[in-house]
Amino acid sequence: MSSADDKPKAAPAPAAKDGPAAGDGAAKAAAPAAPIDPAAAEAALKEFERELAAADEPRAAAPPSPKVGTPGPKPAPAAPAKATDERSAARVTGGAVLKPLAPAQPTPIVVFDKVTKSYGNFTAIKDVSFRIDDHPGRGEMVPILGPSGCGKSTVIRLIAGLAPQFPQTSGTVLVGGQIVKGPGADRGMVFQDYTSFDHRTVLENIAFGLECRGVGKRERLDRAMVWLGKVGLSPKKDADKYPSELSGGMRQRVAIARTLILEPKIILMDEPFGALDPPTRARMQDLLIELWREQSPTVFFITHSVEEAVYLGDHVLIFSSSPGTILKEVKVAPPEKPAKEMQRDPAFQETVFGIKEIIENLESSQRSGD
Ligand SMILES: Nc1ncnc2c1ncn2[C@@H]1O[C@H](COP(=O)(O)OP(=O)(O)OP(=O)(O)O)[C@@H](O)[C@H]1O
Numbered sequence: 001m002s003s004a005d006d007k008p009k010a011a012p013a014p015a016a017k018d019g020p021a022a023g024d025g026a027a028k029a030a031a032p033a034a035p036i037d038p039a040a041a042e043a044a045l046k047e048f049e050r051e052l053a054a055a056d057e058p059r060a061a062a063p064p065s066p067k068v069g070t071p072g073p074k075p076a077p078a079a080p081a082k083a084t085d086e087r088s089a090a091r092v093t094g095g096a097v098l099k100p101l102a103p104a105q106p107t108p109i110v111v112f113d114k115v116t117k118s119y120g121n122f123t124a125i126k127d128v129s130f131r132i133d134d135h136p137g138r139g140e141m142v143p144i145l146g147p148s149g150c151g152k153s154t155v156i157r158l159i160a161g162l163a164p165q166f167p168q169t170s171g172t173v174l175v176g177g178q179i180v181k182g183p184g185a186d187r188g189m190v191f192q193d194y195t196s197f198d199h200r201t202v203l204e205n206i207a208f209g210l211e212c213r214g215v216g217k218r219e220r221l222d223r224a225m226v227w228l229g230k231v232g233l234s235p236k237k238d239a240d241k242y243p244s245e246l247s248g249g250m251r252q253r254v255a256i257a258r259t260l261i262l263e264p265k266i267i268l269m270d271e272p273f274g275a276l277d278p279p280t281r282a283r284m285q286d287l288l289i290e291l292w293r294e295q296s297p298t299v300f301f302i303t304h305s306v307e308e309a310v311y312l313g314d315h316v317l318i319f320s321s322s323p324g325t326i327l328k329e330v331k332v333a334p335p336e337k338p339a340k341e342m343q344r345d346p347a348f349q350e351t352v353f354g355i356k357e358i359i360e361n362l363e364s365s366q367r368s369g370d
């Protein structure tokens, strides 16, 4: 297999690296056995769930993360309070009083529990724990901020189940309540260098993941053409171009279309807009928001830009320098206006300033050994 074959094959559905079946089947082939004791993992999960249950009451009264900025309306309400009230209210049926049901708990979609990754004597991330809840019909944007080399790519590649970061050295990574055993169709990755197949046209690149899933040629090319338009490329002018004929921004649109066409529940983006000029970057941010609202996935999004994290984010994870640990989790208001407009807003700038201050304070307190 040529190196040109190796890289992009992992992009639409990481499992494709080891075979044509991008998804569940390939997960078996691609996954090196994780050195995880299933009994220990189960015990860790139970323990984690106990901790969460114990923490839920006080959490409702006082949120753990500072709420920076003014929360705006979400694209869709998360958990309808009415349903919870109805469920928890005592009901009388034929004279028998039914016990109130416990209020519905949000289900975690990704959980890290004390995850450490070491290479020999070097520890890349240490005891990383966080929980991201599933929000059906709404999704969530989870920007990851942190200095270069702190382990951001390591974290999202562990979620993707991609070697050599996967498997972790210790701790538990759960996706949808299951221990990650390798790549899967529920997760799609957009890589830092947005690779494509050089010998495939734009349309064929976008259709690649569907081809791996055995979708017929006519259907996959039709669907790819729809996605080509959705990411703002021209079906007439761009469909038959090769990647070498595209600008960086256009290549990135192809990479995003190639991942989103598969409608993964979790999208993992490693600095997807890092190489773009500011206006193209702002347009891509708005495009991402638009597509995210359409599909409602949970999106993990690595960035070095606090502005980008605040604009795109719901739940920001801030990492320390190496070995990476979580310094802080911050909830921010969702994007309400186009990127260019929102980033001029004084409230937005205040939020950015607040997060920059949190990072500076935490870093300086770490340096002084607090
Ligand atoms: N296969 C590997 N072998 C040894 N060390 C590795 C390997 N992969 C990553 N590392 C190291 O782990 C640390 C974390 O790497 P990672 O790529 O996760 O950082 P990052 O936060 O994504 O950095 P950047 O912002 O520069 O992309 C780095 O010091 C890196 O050199």
Ligand SMILES: [Mg+2]
Residues within 6 Å of the ligand: 152, 153, 154, 192, 270
């Ligand atoms: Mg990285």
